[in-house]
Amino acid sequence: IKQAIMGLFLLLGLTYAYVTPPFEASDELWHYPMIQYLAEGNPLPVQVFDPALAGPWKQQASQPPLYYYLGAALTFWLDQSDMDAVRHLNPHVEPGVLTSDGNRNLAVHDPDASPWQGALLAVYIVRTASVLLGLATVYLTFRLGRLLLPDRPDLALVGMAVLAFTPMFLFISGAINSDNLIIPLAAWACLLMIQLVATPPQTAAARLRRYGGLGIVIGLAALAKIPGTGLLPLALGTAFIESWHRLDRPVTLRELLLVARATVASFLWLLLPALLIAGWWYWRNVQLYGDWRGWSAFIAVLGQRSQPASLGQLWDERWGFMASYWGMFGGLNIALPTWAYYLLNALVVVAVPGFLVYFLPRIWRWWQAIRLPAQPLAKAIKGLLVGVTAFFPWVIALLWCAAIIVGLIQWATTTWSSQGRLVFYALPFLQILLVTGLLGWLPRPAGRSIGLGFAGLLFGLSCLAPWLWIRPTYQPNLGCGTPTHAVDQLYGDQIRLIGFDGDLATAHPGENLNLRLYWQVTAPMVTDWSVFVHLNDPVLQIPVAQRDMYLGQGLLATSFLQPGDCVENEYTLHIPETAGAPAELELVTGLYDFDTFTRLSTNAGTEVARLASLQLEPRPGVYPNATEVNFGDKFLLVGYELSQRRARPGESLTLTTYWQPLAPPAGQYTFFAQVLADFGGSNTRWAAFDNTPPEGTMSWSTDEVYRVELPLQLAEGAPAGILPIIIGAYTRTDEGGFANLQLVTADGRLSNENLWSLTQIRIDE
Known part of the structure; x- marks a missing residue:
C-alpha cells in the first residue's frame, strides 16, 4: 500500500x-x-x-x-x-x-x-x-x-x-x-x-x-x-x-x-x-x-x-x-x-x-x-x-x-x-x-x-x-458569434470592434454590469494592447467603474494574434455601492499600451468608442444613496447625500450621513469626513470636519436612524482634480488617543481598514 x-x-x-x-x-x-x-x-x-x-x-x-x-x-x-x-x-x-x-x-x-x-x-x-x-x-x-x-x-x-x-x-x-x-x-x-x-x-x-x-x-x-x-x-x-x-x-x-x-x-x-x-x-x-x-x-x-x-x-x-x-x-x-x-x-x-x-x-x-x-x-x-x-x-x-x-x-x-x-x-x-x-x-x-x-x-x-479547474482556466477561445449591437469601429488599422452584447438600460450602485465585446484582428500587431471598458461619470469626468484586461479573458496578447482572428471578451464592471445616483453614465471602450499608457486611436480620430448611455438609479431605500457600510459592528452607514459634486478652492459643501446603531453604544463616538489628496506618499487634508452628536451616541437607539451633517470647507490651496471623501468614526481612549472603528466586510469579517472612501468630488481651478 x-x-x-x-x-x-x-x-x-x-x-x-x-x-x-x-x-x-x-x-x-x-x-x-x-x-x-x-x-x-x-x-x-x-x-x-x-x-x-x-x-x-x-x-x-x-x-x-x-x-x-x-x-x-x-x-x-x-x-x-x-x-x-x-x-x-x-x-x-x-x-x-x-x-x-x-x-x-x-x-x-x-x-x-x-x-x-x-x-x-x-x-x-x-x-x-x-x-x-x-x-x-x-x-x-x-x-x-x-x-x-x-x-x-x-x-x-x-x-x-x-x-x-x-x-x-x-x-x-x-x-x-x-x-x-x-x-x-x-x-x-x-x-x-x-x-x-x-x-x-x-x-x-x-x-x-x-x-x-x-x-x-x-x-x-x-x-x-x-x-x-x-x-x-x-x-x-x-x-x-x-x-x-x-x-x-x-x-x-x-x-x-x-x-x-x-x-x-x-x-x-x-x-x-x-x-x-x-x-x-x-x-x-x-x-x-x-x-x-x-x-x-x-x-x-x-x-x-x-x-x-x-x-x-x-x-x-x-x-x-x-x-x-x-x-x-x-x-x-x-x-x-x-x-x-x-x-x-x-x-x-x-x-x-x-x-x-x-x-x-x-x-x-x-x-x-x-x-x-x-x-x-x-x-x-x-x-x-x-x-x-x-x-x-x-x-x-x-x-x-x-x-x-x-x-x-x-x-x-x-x-x-x-x-x-x-x-x-x-x-x-x-x-x-x-x-x-x-x-x-x-x-x-x-x-x-x-x-x-x-x-x-x-x-x-x-x-x-x-x-x-486548472487547465480550462488557461484555454483561450478564438472565434466570434454575432453581436446584438453592431459597432464597426476600427482602431489604428489594426483591430476592429465589431459589436457588443449587454443589458445597458439601467443599473444601481452595488450591481455588476456584464458586457461582451467582439473584436477582429485586421493587421499584425507588435504592441500588446490592453482593452479598457469605462463607465464614465460626466460630472466628475472619470470612470465610476472600469475593467482592463488583455483579450481572451486576459490570455491573449495582441502580438500573438493574426489577421482574421476573432475574439469574444466578457467584462464585468462593479459599480461601487456608494456611487452617486441618479446619474446618466456613458459606457466607452478603447485600447492602450500598459507600459506607456499610450492609447490606440480609432480611425475616426477619437481615443474611445462610445457604446451606450446608462441610467444609474438610486438603490431602493428610505435614505438617499442607500448603502450598508458596517463600522466595527457598532454603526451602520445606511445612506448619504452630498450637496454638490464639483467645487472650487475655498468653497463649502455639506455631506449628510445617516447612521443606525447596530448595538447600544457603550461610549461617545465622533463621526468625521475628510477630503484627501496624496502627495509624495503622505495624505494632505484639504477639508475636514468632526461631529460629535450633541445628544451623545450613548443615548442612541438601535431602532432609529440618525442624521449627522459634516460640512466641509475646502482650503484655498486645494489642488484641482479628483479627490476622495473619506469617512469614519472614533472614540477617545483613556490616554487621549483616537480609537477608530474598523470596517466589517459584508460577510462579517473584520477588515484591516478604519476609513471608508465614500465618494469623490472634482475640484476645479
Whole structure:
C-alpha cells in the first residue's frame, strides 16, 4: 500500500507539474528568476527596499538560497536568456481574487513557444525535481506516523495518503517553490530527533555521528527557508531529553547539572555543522539589512497591512486560510468547488475534539502506571521528564506545529499572508494529527473505512483538479458569434470592434454590469494592447467603474494574434455601492499600451468608442444613496447625500450621513469626513470636519436612524482634480488617543481598514 500511495503521488505530482502552465503556480514567477540568475553564474542579488526597483524575483531575493542553488545546479547547462520573452506577465491579473470574467492568469503564454528548450525547459526540470522532493515528504510522513502511532500502522498509512493526495500539496509539489525543500528537511530533522530519544546512542562515536547528522539536516533546512531555524530549539530540547534518558540519573540538582553539561556538549556539536552550512547567509543579512532574517527588506518589497491585524481579524480570514490549505490554485484565484471546502473543514472540526478523546485517556493511563518520588519537587520534575520521554514523538509533533502556526500568526499580523500553505512546513505532522483526531478514537474497522473514504475524497479531488479547474482556466477561445449591437469601429488599422452584447438600460450602485465585446484582428500587431471598458461619470469626468484586461479573458496578447482572428471578451464592471445616483453614465471602450499608457486611436480620430448611455438609479431605500457600510459592528452607514459634486478652492459643501446603531453604544463616538489628496506618499487634508452628536451616541437607539451633517470647507490651496471623501468614526481612549472603528466586510469579517472612501468630488481651478 505504501508503494502504491507513493506511485500515485508521483503520477499526480507530475500531472500538476506539466498541466499547470509555466509561472502560473503561486509565487513561481518570482522563484524561477532567482534560479535563472544563479544559473548564469551570478552571486546572490542584494535586495532593495523599493518594490519598483526590485528585480524579477521581487521579495524572493530575501529567501534563503539553497533551493535556488539546487535549481541552478540542475539547469546551468541550459541557455535561459529567453526568460524575459517567455515570462510575459499579465499586468491586469488580480491574485487572490476569484473574478467572474476570467483574467486569472499570472502570465500570457505564446502558443508557438517550445517547452523543450531554454527557460521553459528549465522550469519543467525544476518542477520535476520538486515533485521528487514531495515524494520524499510522503515517505517521511509514513515514517513519522509509525513513530507516533506504533500500534496503528493503518493510521500511519491513512496519514501518508491524506498528505499525498491533498490537492494544494500536490499543486505546490509540482511548482517551483522553495517550500518543497524545507518540508522534507524539517520532517527528516524531526524524525532524527525522535529516533535519538527512542534509541539513544550508546557510544561517544555514535553520539557524534548522530548529532552531527542532525546538525547537517537542520543546517540545510535553515538554508532552505527561515522557519528551518526553528528546529534548533527543538534540537536543544531533544539533546536534554536524550541525555537524561541515556544517563538515567535520579532527580537531584547535581545529576541534572551533569545532564545539562551533556546536553550543551551535544547541542554545540550539532550546532557546528548547522552554522557552517547556513550561518553565512544569516550573517550576510545582518551586514546588508541590519536584521538576521532580512525581513526588513522582504516586507519593504512584499508590502504590508496598513495597520497590524488583530487575532480577531486573522480569525475572520480563516475561510481563505483553509481554502489555500486544501486547494487554491493559480495565483490563489482558482478554487475547488465550495462544497469541498465545507466538507473538508467539517472533518477538521470533528478531528480537534477527537484528538483529545484519543490522547487524554492514554496520558491518564500512563500517569496511573508510573512510579514517582515522594518529594513534591522531585516528583514534578521527574514526572515531567518521564512524560516528555514517553510521549516524545507527540511532543515534537505538537511543538513543531505550534512553532509554525505561531510564526505564521506573527507574519500574517504584519503582511497579507493568511495562507494555509504557509503551515505546510509542518504538514506531515498536521495531517497525522488530523487523521488521529478523526479516526483514532473510533473502532478500528470503522476508522479504516472512514479513513479510506477520506483519502479517496482527496484523491478524487486531486485527480479532477488539473483537468476540471486548472487547465480550462488557461484555454483561450478564438472565434466570434454575432453581436446584438453592431459597432464597426476600427482602431489604428489594426483591430476592429465589431459589436457588443449587454443589458445597458439601467443599473444601481452595488450591481455588476456584464458586457461582451467582439473584436477582429485586421493587421499584425507588435504592441500588446490592453482593452479598457469605462463607465464614465460626466460630472466628475472619470470612470465610476472600469475593467482592463488583455483579450481572451486576459490570455491573449495582441502580438500573438493574426489577421482574421476573432475574439469574444466578457467584462464585468462593479459599480461601487456608494456611487452617486441618479446619474446618466456613458459606457466607452478603447485600447492602450500598459507600459506607456499610450492609447490606440480609432480611425475616426477619437481615443474611445462610445457604446451606450446608462441610467444609474438610486438603490431602493428610505435614505438617499442607500448603502450598508458596517463600522466595527457598532454603526451602520445606511445612506448619504452630498450637496454638490464639483467645487472650487475655498468653497463649502455639506455631506449628510445617516447612521443606525447596530448595538447600544457603550461610549461617545465622533463621526468625521475628510477630503484627501496624496502627495509624495503622505495624505494632505484639504477639508475636514468632526461631529460629535450633541445628544451623545450613548443615548442612541438601535431602532432609529440618525442624521449627522459634516460640512466641509475646502482650503484655498486645494489642488484641482479628483479627490476622495473619506469617512469614519472614533472614540477617545483613556490616554487621549483616537480609537477608530474598523470596517466589517459584508460577510462579517473584520477588515484591516478604519476609513471608508465614500465618494469623490472634482475640484476645479
